[in-house]
Amino acid sequence: DGGITQSPKYLFRKEGQNVTLSCEQNLNHDAMYWYRQDPGQGLRLIYYSQIVNDFQKGDIAEGYSVSREKKESFPLTVTSAQKNPTAFYLCASSISQGRETQYFGPGTRLLVL
Amino acid sequence: AQTVTQSQPEMSVQEAETVTLSCTYDTSESDYYLFWYKQPPSRQMILVIRQEAYKQQNATENRFSVNFQKAAKSFSLKISDSQLGDAAMYFCAYTSYDKVIFGPGTSLSVIP
Numbered sequence: 001d002g003g004i005t006q007s008p009k010y011l012f013r014k015e016g017q018n019v020t021l022s023c024e025q026n027l028n029h030d031a032m033y034w035y036r037q038d039p040g041q042g043l044r045l046i047y048y049s050q051i052v053n054d055f056q057k058g059d060i061a062e063g064y065s066v067s068r069e070k071k072e073s074f075p076l077t078v079t080s081a082q083k084n085p086t087a088f089y090l091c092a093s094s095i096s097q098g099r100e101t102q103y104f105g106p107g108t109r110l111l112v113l
Numbered sequence: 114a115q116t117v118t119q120s121q122p123e124m125s126v127q128e129a130e131t132v133t134l135s136c137t138y139d140t141s142e143s144d145y146y147l148f149w150y151k152q153p154p155s156r157q158m159i160l161v162i163r164q165e166a167y168k169q170q171n172a173t174e175n176r177f178s179v180n181f182q183k184a185a186k187s188f189s190l191k192i193s194d195s196q197l198g199d200a201a202m203y204f205c206a207y208t209s210y211d212k213v214i215f216g217p218g219t220s221l222s223v224i225p
Binding site: 103 | 145146148150155158163209210211
């Protein structure tokens, strides 16, 4: 079955620690996205990538980093510079950047110890 | 800058009845898409319906339909014959070539 997987489902971060959230898709989509969702709020775009080895900052990129070495994979690292990382993180992909329908993974819940 | 507004934080509907969720947006672009996504308690985001801005005909998907008023920049979602499984957060989203913006969401409850 084609789809998007995210792991882990839950992730705990200690103060000063970097953590990496995994996102993999087998839909052969060129574009991939990372969103942050806080309680009672909509999705805010962190980073997006239109093609391998290229990515762009979204609205709230500070304290986060990404890589796109393979078409299928778009990992997100939450660095120690992100002072309020507790949130629900959603990864999505689409055939191409822009107006295409986005398909979402099941999400990762990040909590700070 | 583009914005998406959903003025109803919470809505409720009786099972089998019809409910309309509101969405307005602001943009100076002419070529864009609009979407409604559903997020049930599992938190998996699911596409409900999409509308291309260049199409005048309103999109429909089974019990779901939209009222797209381009001049008014309004994009409401109508759910007919509401079912218990429709209970979820509903997000309106705007996309253009280099922008993706989600509204704050409307929480829909379905009363048996």
